[in-house]
Amino acid sequence: MGAANIIDINDLLKREEMHTVLYFNYDNEAFMNTGIQESGSTPFACSTTTGPGGEEIKGKIGVKQDILNPFGFLGTKSSFLATTSIAYPKDFIGKVIEAMKTPGGGFIQCLAPCPRGWRHQGFESHKIAKLATDSGYWPLITVRIKDGIPKWSYSRPLKFKRDKFMDFLKSMGKYKHLFKPKFEELLINEVINQAEARLVNMQKLVDNFGAENPMDVYKVNLKELKPQTHVAPGYGLCPGCGAGTALHMLASGATQVAGNNILYVNNTCCVEVATSKDELTSWKVSWMHHLFESGATVADALATSYRIQKYKGIVDKVPYCIHIAGDGSTYDIGYQFLKSALVRSSSFDIQNKYCKDNYCE
Numbered sequence: 001m002g003a004a005n006i007i008d009i010n011d012l013l014k015r016e017e018m019h020t021v022l023y024f025n026y027d028n029e030a031f032m033n034t035g036i037q038e039s040g041s042t043p044f045a046c047s048t049t050t051g052p053g054g055e056e057i058k059g060k061i062g063v064k065q066d067i068l069n070p071f072g073f074l075g076t077k078s079s080f081l082a083t084t085s086i087a088y089p090k091d092f093i094g095k096v097i098e099a100m101k102t103p104g105g106g107f108i109q110c111l112a113p114c115p116r117g118w119r120h121q122g123f124e125s126h127k128i129a130k131l132a133t134d135s136g137y138w139p140l141i142t143v144r145i146k147d148g149i150p151k152w153s154y155s156r157p158l159k160f161k162r163d164k165f166m167d168f169l170k171s172m173g174k175y176k177h178l179f180k181p182k183f184e185e186l187l188i189n190e191v192i193n194q195a196e197a198r199l200v201n202m203q204k205l206v207d208n209f210g211a212e213n214p215m216d217v218y219k220v221n222l223k224e225l226k227p228q229t230h231v232a233p234g235y236g237l238c239p240g241c242g243a244g245t246a247l248h249m250l251a252s253g254a255t256q257v258a259g260n261n262i263l264y265v266n267n268t269c270c271v272e273v274a275t276s277k278d279e280l281t282s283w284k285v286s287w288m289h290h291l292f293e294s295g296a297t298v299a300d301a302l303a304t305s306y307r308i309q310k311y312k313g314i315v316d317k318v319p320y321c322i323h324i325a326g327d328g329s330t331y332d333i334g335y336q337f338l339k340s341a342l343v344r345s346s347s348f349d350i351q352n353k354y355c356k357d358n359y360c361e
């Protein structure tokens, strides 16, 4: 392994490039705002209200899907894909900035502990998020696609730590049925095997499609960052909600890049519901709610329409655009919208230039 790839955010901020849309998924591993129903992101044996852990059923029958890594092979031209953690803010904010300064579409996923749905205390969210990454359950991965070639890298070692993973499982009520009334050895082994297999696959992706220096370190001085100006502190998310912390880190990275020249599009989810209660809004910048499934298409369409308006001289500048969605509308109902929007955002820049150069002048 070579030296780490040190990425200074001040260098990123000097870049001329601009993304088309950053699609952001906070993954709390279930449909939370509608009552903790299972999603494609819910892990094996995890208890939800549609697959409760008890005597008869032992939680979800099925796997936690991986969508980020397959996005690396969609055939897009240029984009930035990454996982983040609320326990690693410099990495999180650095990735948001890099995504917004990479031409094409970006896709960032953050694991978002949910005290209500995962059944832990609000003050434990940070500790649980850290255990998730340090155990190898939620690795911090980056895929940079340039000229159609994806390169994998990581920002924490890709090592599965069984003891930490057991602590992670035991820290949440959603796995309690695996330990009480009896120790479900077979099921626990299967949970471990699935988590470890996901990590081994990521290591293989790094081995086969890795960057020259596949270890990324973002140089970020948190004290030098401008305070985020996008979301007001008042909103209805639960105390200790991981999505709330993720939202602030996302807005913090976005403020450095865009100031207030930004618009957010939100699918229906906890963040959307909790920041737009009754006629009150927590948003201090342009924000639009669209349906549970189709926000990604709307975000892409808005970004495209601003580019056309700029080209026609109707507006002076194109706003940065961020789409926010939960796991339900990322893995399940909104998947085809997101996938298609990401492909368009990550390829059409090149095609639009081709059309402009050949047909418009």
Ligand SMILES: Cc1ncc(C[n+]2csc(CCOP(=O)(O)OP(=O)(O)O)c2C)c(N)n1
Residues within 6 Å of the ligand: 028, 030, 031, 032, 033, 034, 039, 268, 269, 270, 271, 292, 293, 325, 326, 327, 328, 329, 330, 333
């Ligand atoms: C077509 C459609 N089906 C179902 C719903 C109801 N609904 C709204 S949000 C949601 C679940 C959202 O889950 P997720 O995306 O994971 O966000 P979270 O609530 O966990 O933040 C559902 C089922 C809807 N609004 N539209």
Ligand SMILES: [Mg+2]
Residues within 6 Å of the ligand: 027, 028, 029, 030, 031, 032, 326, 327, 328
């Ligand atoms: Mg969810």
